[in-house]
């Protein structure tokens with residue numbers, strides 16, 4: 001696996017259980033996954049020679065992020081080592097503009113969008129939409145970095161100086177959404193696919209803070225349409241492994257809600273952390289099964305509801321001292337910490353709890369996450 005963040009770390013347990021040797025190419029020996037993987041050589045994912053050297057020892061290459069450059073992927077492909085997802089699919093998770101073009105071709109609902117390289121094109125799109133729009137740098141963004149709501153071309157003057165025909169910006173209408181949803185599916189090279197229940201994701205300041213599985217009150221028709229879109233995207237783009245499709249739920253003119261796709265991730269995803277404890281097959285195990293072309297596991301939920309709360313970095317730097325309190329207070333919680341150094345706002349862990357009363361589960365997951373963050377002390 002190329003990348004050594006929390007997604008690689010959370011793949012280590014399932015790999016061990018399946019009897020698979022998971023090697024992690026680590027950026028730094030102190031990275032989340034490097035601390036727990038038995039084999040974690042150090043090397044940067046942009047260092048072509050280093051990645052090729054790493055790949056020579058692997059049967060399959062996969063990723064915990066989408067930032068490996070195309071020339072590095074091409075060099076790995078030349079070795080004959082299978083890459084999952086294949087670079088031809090991965091490009092649509094690496095580049096939001098390429099994704100918009102492809103999904104529009106497929107007729108998948110998207111926000112109205114345009115590309116822009118200069119102020120005139122930005123102004124023309126603002127005029128067309130008639131209100132604020134969202135500007136995005138197509139590559140390298142996460143947690144809302146590289147996303148800006150703008151009212152004039154001047155608001156992205158800094159980005160426009162760097163934009164070019166080869167590297168344009170993406171503009172989208174500001175979607176007036178009801179809420180954010182995510183569809184998580186897995187697909188194997190043989191074409192077997194499995195979909196988990198559609199979830200609601202809750203963001204605070206552009207960072208996902210909570211996931212509710214399944215999305216409460218979602219109409220069965222919308223759940224089916226969203227799932228079908230997720231499976232169709234996986235099939236049409238040739239995705240292998242886990243695919244997360246982030247969506248906005250929008251109010252329909254006929255009173256029936258619809259969706260538009262926000263973005264794609266081709267790897268285990270924050271919206272799927274609930275599956276570790278809340279479904280028969282967790283996303284990390286499923287990703288490994290899929291990229292190894294093994295039969296997929298059942299994605300069914302184990303309980304009516306699971307609430308997941310992300311633990312963000314806060315004032316506490318030594319988290320284990322808080323364990324006694326949260327574990328004793330609620331023995332049903334499943335606590336996952338990533339071994340990352342604490343920085344304000346950084347995702348450093350998550351809490352899952354499953355059961356039959358969603359409001360109660362949310363409160364309990366939230367309480368534990370806040371306690372670990374240090375914003376409450378009882």
Ligand code: ADP
Nearest residue numbers: 111134141142143144145147172173174175263
């Ligand atoms: P990132 O790659 O940083 O996760 P996203 O494209 O997912 O960036 O955008 C981050 C957040 O910004 C989304 O979760 C959503 O809340 C908001 N957002 C993004 N695009 C739009 C849009 N077109 N309309 C309204 N809100 C948006």
